[in-house]
Amino acid sequence: MCGIVGYIGKEQAAPIILDGLGKLEYRGYDSAGMAILKDGQIQIKKSVGRLKVLEELTHGGSLMEGVVGIGHTRWATHGAPSNENSHPHVNQKETIAVVHNGIIENYIPLKNKLIEKGYSFQSETDTEVLAHLLDYYYKGNPLEAITKVLHRVEGSYALGIMFMDQPDQIFAVRKDSPLIVGQNEDGCFIASDVPAILKYTRKVYFVDNQEIVRLRHDHMHFYTVDEEEITKEATTIDWDTEAAEKAGYEHFMLKEMYEQPKTVIDTLKPRLKGNEIHFDELKMTDEQLKAVRKIHIVACGSAYHAGVTGKYVLEGVARIPVEVDMASEFRYRSPILEEGAMVVVVSQSGETADTLAALREAKKLGFPVLGIVNAVGSSIAREADSVIYTWAGPEIAVATTKAYSAQLIVLYLLALKFGMVKGTLEQNCYEEMIADLKKLPDQIELLLAHKEKIQHFANRYIGAKDIFFIGRGIDYSISLEGSLKLKEISYIHSEAYAAGELKHGTISLIEEGTLVTAVSTQPALYQKTISNMVEVKARGAFVMAITNEGNKEIEKAADYVIYIPDTNPYFTNSLAIIPLQLFGYYVAVGKGCDVDKPRNLAKSVTVE
Ligand code: F6R
Numbered sequence: 259m260c261g262i263v264g265y266i267g268k269e270q271a272a273p274i275i276l277d278g279l280g281k282l283e284y285r286g287y288d289s290a291g292m293a294i295l296k297d298g299q300i301q302i303k304k305s306v307g308r309l310k311v312l313e314e315l316t317h318g319g320s321l322m323e324g325v326v327g328i329g330h331t332r333w334a335t336h337g338a339p340s341n342e343n344s345h346p347h348v349n350q351k352e353t354i355a356v357v358h359n360g361i362i363e364n365y366i367p368l369k370n371k372l373i374e375k376g377y378s379f380q381s382e383t384d385t386e387v388l389a390h391l392l393d394y395y396y397k398g399n400p401l402e403a404i405t406k407v408l409h410r411v412e413g414s415y416a417l418g419i420m421f422m423d424q425p426d427q428i429f430a431v432r433k434d435s436p437l438i439v440g441q442n443e444d445g446c447f448i449a450s451d452v453p454a455i456l457k458y459t460r461k462v463y464f465v466d467n468q469e470i471v472r473l474r475h476d477h478m479h480f481y482t483v484d485e486e487e488i489t490k491e492a493t494t495i496d497w498d499t500e501a502a503e504k505a506g507y508e509h510f511m512l513k514e515m516y517e518q519p520k521t522v523i524d525t526l527k528p529r530l531k532g533n534e535i536h537f538d539e540l541k542m543t544d545e546q547l548k549a550v551r552k553i554h555i556v557a558c559g560s561a562y563h564a565g566v567t568g569k570y571v572l573e574g575v576a577r578i579p580v581e582v583d584m585a586s587e588f589r590y591r592s593p594i595l596e597e598g599a600m601v602v603v604v605s606q607s608g609e610t611a612d613t614l615a616a617l618r619e620a621k622k623l624g625f626p627v628l629g630i631v632n633a634v635g636s637s638i639a640r641e642a643d644s645v646i647y648t649w650a651g652p653e654i655a656v657a658t659t660k661a662y663s664a665q666l667i668v669l670y671l672l673a674l675k676f677g678m679v680k681g682t683l684e685q686n687c688y689e690e691m692i693a694d695l696k697k698l699p700d701q702i703e704l705l706l707a708h709k710e711k712i713q714h715f716a717n718r719y720i721g722a723k724d725i726f727f728i729g730r731g732i733d734y735s736i737s738l739e740g741s742l743k744l745k746e747i748s749y750i751h752s753e754a755y756a757a758g759e760l761k762h763g764t765i766s767l768i769e770e771g772t773l774v775t776a777v778s779t780q781p782a783l784y785q786k787t788i789s790n791m792v793e794v795k796a797r798g799a800f801v802m803a804i805t806n807e808g809n810k811e812i813e814k815a816a817d818y819v820i821y822i823p824d825t826n827p828y829f830t831n832s833l834a835i836i837p838l839q840l841f842g843y844y845v846a847v848g849k850g851c852d853v854d855k856p857r858n859l860a861k862s863v864t865v866e
Pocket of ligand 1: 657
């Protein structure tokens with residue numbers, strides 16, 4: 259996600275800002291910019307792409323002299339990566355500069371009002387309204403202008419603000435987006451995360467919601483939104499930079515698994531107005547959705563697995579036939595798409611070569627393409643006819659966890675939306691499902707809290723040669739993802755099978771002690787899966803089962819059981835996948851594997 263660094267002090271600001279932004283690179287970004295104040299003027303430099311470009315443009319900051327500045331790395335949300343959309347944003351007179359992380363939810367009405375008052379906008383961002391709104395309220399008292407702005411804006415924000423005629427102070431503001439300030443003997447710092455300034459100081463203050471900080475070169479003052487001064491305690495940071503980037507987690511993968519409750523909320527919340535699903539970004543009317551007769555989901559790897567779950571949910575809820583294809587197959591098989599077909603491509607990176615080629619193929623055939631994408635402004639996001647973003651934020655670990663969880667949420671919402679427009683879903687059923695969706699973040703949290711139990715179990719399988727995953731229906735799709743998580747990071751051979759398919763060959767691979775993970779979350783299929791568990795047990799398998807709370811009968815056939823909280827059967831994947839991710843992770847950790855960067859794999863597969 260975006261990064262913020264600000265400085266006011268005795269040292270040159272630009273090199274400090276560049277260095278700090280570099281420490282935040284792990285968060286992911288697509289453009290960068292800096293504003294430095296000197297001799298009553300704000301100089302601004304911006305660049306699209308890596309921070310290195312901004313470093314080159316400013317000769318490591320030496321071309322931007324000055325001891326006061328703010329900088330930003332942007333992960334595009336409103337508007338594609340471009341110089342215009344990069345931060346800092348300024349008012350028309352270029353006397354106020356702002357950097358922002360988060361989203362200003364009411365920026366459209368604010369922008370319209372400002373346009374009516376004669377303001378003109380250079381970018382597509384929500385942030386630019388802040389610069390103009392500050393200009394509107396600024397009458398020489400920065401604190402007063404900032405508090406007035408804060409009373410008008412809705413959403414989340416961490417801000418760094420600079421006024422041209424106030425060279426001895428800069429401001430930091432925060433609501434629902436992390437921000438810290440720090441101090442050393444030479445100056446004061448703003449940062450969106452600790453690693454950015456850890457090299458300069460370990461004395462930091464965590465800015466709380468709706469607090470404003472005035473930073474001068476030798477001291478800081480904290481205020482409420484009502485301009486009342488408050489006192490705050492400093493915290494001394496005792497972790498090193500690498501640990502800070504991972505926020506104390508041992509690996510990015512673990513951190514990202516723990517971010518899943520938030521990811522689900524961030525993906526769900528903007529699409530729910532009360533109980534109604536609104537996909538503002540979907541450029542299709544309800545009538546057009548109603549006319550869709552078939553959906554083709556196309557993706558690779560885990561995104562394909564999310565698509566397999568999507569098939570079960572869309573077909574079950576909305577009664578639309580769904581075909582799921584691996585993008586590498588779809589692109590070369592001359593797919594038959596009939597009138598009324600819609601293509602949905604799913605991708606975290608938005609750059610996967612096969613998925614992009616499949617998208618182009620579908621467009622060439624004249625069919626509408628919807629992208630479910632995580633990386634804003636990526637190729638797939640730009641080329642698809644409509645995009646629904648999964649708000650998972652940057653994913654660093656090669657093995658996806660939180661982006662996959664977010665993809666599931668979008669697919670559920672899409673199924674419910676289709677169910678309503680097609681009239682296949684009763685209102686009361688729909689409302690119960692929405693209520694169940696809203697419970698998922700807390701339920702995921704609960705499952706994550708049991709990580710030690712899974713770790714303990716995983717340690718027994720560090721030396722395993724083969725591990726199998728079985729399930730029926732949606733449980734088969736969960737098994738596919740559970741198996742991939744395990745094998746890609748632990749290098750243990752693993753396969754996922756539709757449980758009913760076992761005796762058509764696979765069962766001959768089961769030996770004494772082989773671990774078989776049976777996923778059984780679909781009440782209608784409990785008995786059938788139990789029969790398959792009994793079959794493998796009879797051949798010597800050790801059976802670990804994942805099932806719903808209350809399904810005690812499974813204990814007759816399983817050697818070890820993990821229960822997931824109660825939810826709608828269509829949503830069980832979002833819960834059952836948590837212990838499976840943890841299992842794969844802890845087996846790999848136990849084996850000493852490079853969990854975040856498994857051998858031979860890349861985060862973004864831009865080749866065929
Ligand atoms: C597995 C994993 C990959 C990706 C696949 C598609 O953990 O991350 O299987 O899911 O390479 O990548 P995206 O979603 O970027 O298109």
